[in-house]
Amino acid sequence: MNQVSPPLALLAELTHRCPLQCPYCSNPINLERASQELTTAEWKRAIDEAAAMGVLQIHFSGGEPTVRPDLEDLIRHAHDGGLYTNLITAGVLLDEHRIGRLIEAGLDHVQLSFQDSEPGGGDRIGGFKGGHARKIEVARLIRAAGMPLTLNLVVHRQNLHHLEELIAMALDLDAHRIEIAHVQYYGWAFRNRAALMPTREQLEAATATVTAARERLKSRVVIDYVVPDYYARRPKSCMGGWGRQFLNISPAGKVLPCHAAESVTSLSFDSVRQRPLADIWLNSEAFNRYRGTHWMPEPCRSCDRREIDWGGCRCQAFAILGDAAATDPACALSPHHEALVQLAQTDSAREAPPFEYRRIGAR
Amino acid sequence: MSERAVIDEASVPRLARGTRLQFDKHRDQWIVQAPERLFVLDAIALEILQRCDGVASVTAIVDELAAKYSAPRELILRDVNSMLQDFADKGVMSL
Numbered sequence: 001m002n003q004v005s006p007p008l009a010l011l012a013e014l015t016h017r018c019p020l021q022c023p024y025c026s027n028p029i030n031l032e033r034a035s036q037e038l039t040t041a042e043w044k045r046a047i048d049e050a051a052a053m054g055v056l057q058i059h060f061s062g063g064e065p066t067v068r069p070d071l072e073d074l075i076r077h078a079h080d081g082g083l084y085t086n087l088i089t090a091g092v093l094l095d096e097h098r099i100g101r102l103i104e105a106g107l108d109h110v111q112l113s114f115q116d117s118e119p120g121g122g123d124r125i126g127g128f129k130g131g132h133a134r135k136i137e138v139a140r141l142i143r144a145a146g147m148p149l150t151l152n153l154v155v156h157r158q159n160l161h162h163l164e165e166l167i168a169m170a171l172d173l174d175a176h177r178i179e180i181a182h183v184q185y186y187g188w189a190f191r192n193r194a195a196l197m198p199t200r201e202q203l204e205a206a207t208a209t210v211t212a213a214r215e216r217l218k219s220r221v222v223i224d225y226v227v228p229d230y231y232a233r234r235p236k237s238c239m240g241g242w243g244r245q246f247l248n249i250s251p252a253g254k255v256l257p258c259h260a261a262e263s264v265t266s267l268s269f270d271s272v273r274q275r276p277l278a279d280i281w282l283n284s285e286a287f288n289r290y291r292g293t294h295w296m297p298e299p300c301r302s303c304d305r306r307e308i309d310w311g312g313c314r315c316q317a318f319a320i321l322g323d324a325a326a327t328d329p330a331c332a333l334s335p336h337h338e339a340l341v342q343l344a345q346t347d348s349a350r351e352a353p354p355f356e357y358r359r360i361g362a363r
Numbered sequence: 364m365s366e367r368a369v370i371d372e373a374s375v376p377r378l379a380r381g382t383r384l385q386f387d388k389h390r391d392q393w394i395v396q397a398p399e400r401l402f403v404l405d406a407i408a409l410e411i412l413q414r415c416d417g418v419a420s421v422t423a424i425v426d427e428l429a430a431k432y433s434a435p436r437e438l439i440l441r442d443v444n445s446m447l448q449d450f451a452d453k454g455v456m457s458l
Contacts, residue, residue, distance in 0.1 A: 006389055008401065054389030056396060084383055097439040109381045109398045148381030176454055177383065177398055218369035219452040224399070258445055 004282055006054030011150065011248040011259060012043070012059055014071065020090050020322050021127030021357035022115065024154055024196055024278040027063065028262045031360045040070040042273065044077050046249055049277035053083040063251065070168070072105040079106025086111060091138040092131050103179025110142050111150040117165035125158060127357045132300050139173040149151035155206065157335040157348060158197035160314040163209050171221065177220060180210055181251040182228035185317050186260040188358045193353050197347040203231055230344035231328035234305065242290040242314060247281060255280045257287060260315040264324045295325055299333045367457040369446045370421065377417035379457045384412055397455050411443055
């Protein structure tokens, strides 16, 4: 096995608390409560350990990271440690003063989420009245402060008809970058799959819209695009490979290879409270289990793409097949691929059921 | 949003806000960090980027590099233009 390289990026999930209730939230179903969260001192130590390992970028996320009053303090700490600092936020708790303090602390970039291009859909999908209007205001404040801005747009069957409007909104808000990501089906999104899954025709129309917008807007705005992999031929290179480039620290300090990894209940994860971060990265059972190619079954093992997509997504294999070591069923070479496509087609053909909103304490 | 920025000799390039040029001591390489992106610089790209201070024009940068490497000016100009235009298209460079 190759020598293990240090991670490039750390996703710091400061909290699971959030005023929004998006039904595709990437947080686990079992949300951690405020009393379990790492303290400021514990986060600072974890950030120091990450920088010492060679991490270059830190993404402050959640939940909603701005609910933590120590966010400025942590940004400053990461910035002083030489890390590139990014804030991933729903924005609704921000105002001009807080934005100023975050920038002053050394924030490099902001990613702001929108749920739709208009208040009706935005507030309904996010489960937060007045949220959309507030986000528009906050986007303008961020740009007025001179901060570069990415809009994060999660798309699905209930907002894809507004894709052109979403892109126009991003231009109007003077965003530098747009991240258009189809829902990935883990945790909450898996539970709400029938309410979110687009038809293949909707997906193809969306992809054509994005391709045309990229060409039209070349050099004016960067558009990143993530497709829904149930309809893919080959799986995504999830996280660039398990334990290769990326690590995630949960609000309570669990160290994960990706934000959805706790859904793989056959694994147990170490905490920065108990074990040094570098030791967890290099030596923990959970990180080594699916790192590299040694764990792969056929058809991955002999596939010439095994070091391109690294077997796809372990969480998806576990969610669909109950076996995290299986080939990702998003791959057309998986014997279970046709069944996965069938799930997507069945879900998207039904009338959309009501959302089950993300809530702490839900079961 | 502005129209596509196209480089010419009068352009005064600088790194866009939200990007950072730094030495990565763990991997022994120069990099530019940008949102969700990381560009590893080769020696030529580094020479060019280190001169993009928001004061020097492309003309001045090319003259300096042509003198330093005793290389044909048009060759250097071509390298500088293509690299900076590429970075501008990726949102990393302001022209």
